Amino acid sequence: MEPAAPPLLQLSGLEQVFDTKRGKVPAVSGVDLTVGKGKVVCLVGESGCGKTTTARAAAGLTRPTGGQVLYRGKDVARMAKQEWNTYREDVQYIHQDPYASLNPVRTILSSVTGGLKARGIVKTKKQAREAAIELLTRVDLTPPEYCLDKYPHQLSGGQRQRVSVARALAMEPKLLIADESTSMLDVSIRVSLLNTLGALRDDLGVGFLFITHDLAVAKYFAWDGEIAVMYLGKIVEQGPTPQIIGDPQHPYTKALISAVCEPDPKLARAKKTIRLRSSEIPSLTDLPSGCAFHPRCPLYEPGLCDNELPILESIDSRRLSCHVLARDLKAG
Structure with missing residues (x-):
């Protein structure tokens, strides 16, 4: 039996630390992600959590300060020139802002x-x-x-974003990294573009690393894929989309889902709201000890959550990073 082919993209222990006047900023800390052919992984989380930094490192636009970016099993940082050129052709990036990503002249x-x-x-x-x-x-x-x-200014926002997608497809990519590529579009145009991207995934086997803060978009586009939830540079929960949306476990994931608008008044009234201990997001230059989410977490246990850094471990068919949940789920 032949060994299985390596995944299109694999991020292993990815770290990105920026030096600033206020000190070192750990924008991404130990991220592990895998994207296979024709598969979709949605990276979701609040603004500033490290999604775009992760995406840029995966596309080779920035060099990570730690960990590895592997394309078809090969470390991007150690590629020869021809391998690097192939990688840059195969992995294309769709930027969030079509106003800025297209040359106006x-x-x-x-x-x-x-x-x-x-x-x-x-x-x-x-x-x-x-x-x-x-x-x-x-x-x-x-x-x-x-x-x-x-010229770009003569087109609508939806038309410009489709031009950006067409430009990315010109090189016949094997992997598309879409960074909030629908966030600036009207809802009807957004759905149309998502359907277009979905057809590319199904017809051409293009893999997607799809960056979004909108769980409704993640649910629509990645129902047959996976969702990875990011908080302050770390993955806190990851698993199949139906499982993450229908049965979230991590308190942060629950809070994100509870914030999604429900158009049906009856369902909206019956919807359970997750109350966090605080609405303040800690600064990356002064992260809390232990679990970074513990100042906001309703499951917080003193002496545990504020002392020990949780690891992202596999539990059933998902990965979770939470002391309390890991203990309770393992106990049955």
């Missing part, structure tokens, strides 16, 4: 085909135009001829 045609020209995949203006038409059609930006010679 380049036409849509130029933006979409820039990578193809740089790699020598298209050599003539006719080839570039044909390639751009195919890419824009793939992301449902039709008729494509309407957009090719326009």
Whole structure:
């Protein structure tokens, strides 16, 4: 029997510490994540928890200060030049803000085909135009001829984000890292773009590391995948999406889910609200001792949660980082 192929992307003990005037800031601390072919992993959490920093390290845009980023089992930091070029083509990044990620002085045609020209995949203006038409059609930006010679400011936000997706698809990626790629869009446009990305996942086997603060979006896009919940640079709970959404265990996950708006008045009234001990998020330059969530956690036990750093351990079919839950679940 042949050994199983390594996953597309594997983050192992990923750490990212920034030096600032206020001291060292541990933006990401020991993150482990795996994304397979055609699979979706949603990384969710509040703003400032380290999601984008993790995504940028996974895409090779920044070099982590600790741990490893493995692509198809190979350490990105130790890749030869040709391997690195292949990795940078295979792993594409969709930025959150289409206003900023597209060059305002380049036409849509130029933006979409820039990578193809740089790699020598298209050599003539006719080839570039044909390639751009195919890419824009793939992301449902039709008729494509309407957009090719326009500039980003002449398109709507939804159209600009589809252009960003088309540009990412130009290199025929194996993995897409989408960083809050729908947060700036209207709901109807958001669903349409998520459906487009879902078709790419299903039809082309593209893997996704999907960054979002919106659990409703995570539920919609990653129902057959996994959700990893991040708090102050660490994963606190991870598992299959139906399990995380339907039966959350970590108090922070419960708080995030309870904050999701419920349109049905009857369900909204019956919804259980999670009350945290504090609404204040600790500073990364002055993290609490022990579990970083303990100042806000309703399960807090003095002498345990504030003294010992919890580990992320597998319990049943999920991973949890909580002293109290790990003890209670193991006890049955």
